[in-house]
Amino acid sequence: MTRLNIIGASGHGKVVADIAKLSGYSDIVFFDDNKDVKECLGFPVLGTSLEATEGEVFVAIGNCKIRKRLMEFYKDRIQPVLIHPNAVVADSVTLERGTVVMAGSVINPDAKIGKGCIINSCSSVDHDCLINDYVHVAVGAHVCGTVTVGEMTWIGAGATIINNVSICGECFIGAGATVVKDIDCRGKYIGIPAKKK
Ligand SMILES: CC(C)(COP(=O)(O)OP(=O)(O)OC[C@H]1O[C@@H](n2cnc3c(N)ncnc32)[C@H](O)[C@@H]1OP(=O)(O)O)[C@@H](O)C(=O)NCCC(=O)NCCS
Structure with a gap:
C-alpha cells in the first residue's frame, strides 16, 4: 500500500x-x-x-x-477518506476526500459529508444531512435528520442538533448545547436551548 x-x-x-x-x-x-x-x-x-x-x-x-x-x-495529492472499521456508514452516504470517520460513529442513509470533515468518536449524523466542508462533529455529538451544517462549523462534544435545522458556517456550538432552531449568524452558541454567547 x-x-x-x-x-x-x-x-x-x-x-x-x-x-x-x-x-x-x-x-x-x-x-x-x-x-x-x-x-x-x-x-x-x-x-x-x-x-x-x-x-x-x-x-x-x-x-x-x-x-x-x-x-x-496539497490539493493535487491524493487525500483519502479514513473510516474506522467500527463505524457504521450507510451505503448511500457520500464522503469527500480528507474526511475521517472515527470509532463508534454512525452515519445514516443519504447523508452527504464534505471534504476535510471530522466525524469524531461515538457521534452520529442522521439521514439526509448535509455536512459541508471542514466541519467537525466532536465526540458524542448528535446531528439529527435533514440538518444542514455550514463550512468550518464546529459541533462541540455531546451537543445535539435537532432535526430539520440549518446552521451557517464558522459557528462554534458549545459542548453539551442543544440547537433547536436555525442559526444564521456565525459565532459561539451554548446551552439548552443554544443561545449566542
Ligand atoms: C463554547 C466554548 C467554545 C466557549 O469557549 P470560551 O469562549 O473560551 O469560553 P470560556 O471558557 O471563557 O467560558 C465563558 C463562560 O461560558 C461558560 N461556558 C463555556 N462553555 C460552555 C458550554 N459548552 N456550555 C455552557 N456554558 C459554557 C463558562 O462556564 C463561562 O461562564 P462564566 O462566565 O459564568 O464563568 C467552549 O467552552 C466549548 O464548549 N468548547 C467545546 C470543546 C469541545 O467540544 N471539544 C471537543 C473535542 S473532540
Whole structure:
C-alpha cells in the first residue's frame, strides 16, 4: 500500500494514524511544525515539510481554518477518506476526500459529508444531512435528520442538533448545547436551548 503522510502529530493525528493502520496502511509517517516531536503512535515524524515525499496526504489538524488551508495547499495529492472499521456508514452516504470517520460513529442513509470533515468518536449524523466542508462533529455529538451544517462549523462534544435545522458556517456550538432552531449568524452558541454567547 502507498505511503500515508499525516500532517499533525498531535492527539488527533494519533487517532487518525490508528484508523489508517486498521485500514491497511503500514507505511505511515508524520510531519509537524514542532521540531521537538520525533514520533507519534510509534511512527516517525520526518520534519515540517512534506514537499519531497511521495504518497497520499492526510491533514490531521483540529483547527478547521488551518485544516482547510493545508488541504487546499496539497490539493493535487491524493487525500483519502479514513473510516474506522467500527463505524457504521450507510451505503448511500457520500464522503469527500480528507474526511475521517472515527470509532463508534454512525452515519445514516443519504447523508452527504464534505471534504476535510471530522466525524469524531461515538457521534452520529442522521439521514439526509448535509455536512459541508471542514466541519467537525466532536465526540458524542448528535446531528439529527435533514440538518444542514455550514463550512468550518464546529459541533462541540455531546451537543445535539435537532432535526430539520440549518446552521451557517464558522459557528462554534458549545459542548453539551442543544440547537433547536436555525442559526444564521456565525459565532459561539451554548446551552439548552443554544443561545449566542
Ligand atoms: C463554547 C466554548 C467554545 C466557549 O469557549 P470560551 O469562549 O473560551 O469560553 P470560556 O471558557 O471563557 O467560558 C465563558 C463562560 O461560558 C461558560 N461556558 C463555556 N462553555 C460552555 C458550554 N459548552 N456550555 C455552557 N456554558 C459554557 C463558562 O462556564 C463561562 O461562564 P462564566 O462566565 O459564568 O464563568 C467552549 O467552552 C466549548 O464548549 N468548547 C467545546 C470543546 C469541545 O467540544 N471539544 C471537543 C473535542 S473532540
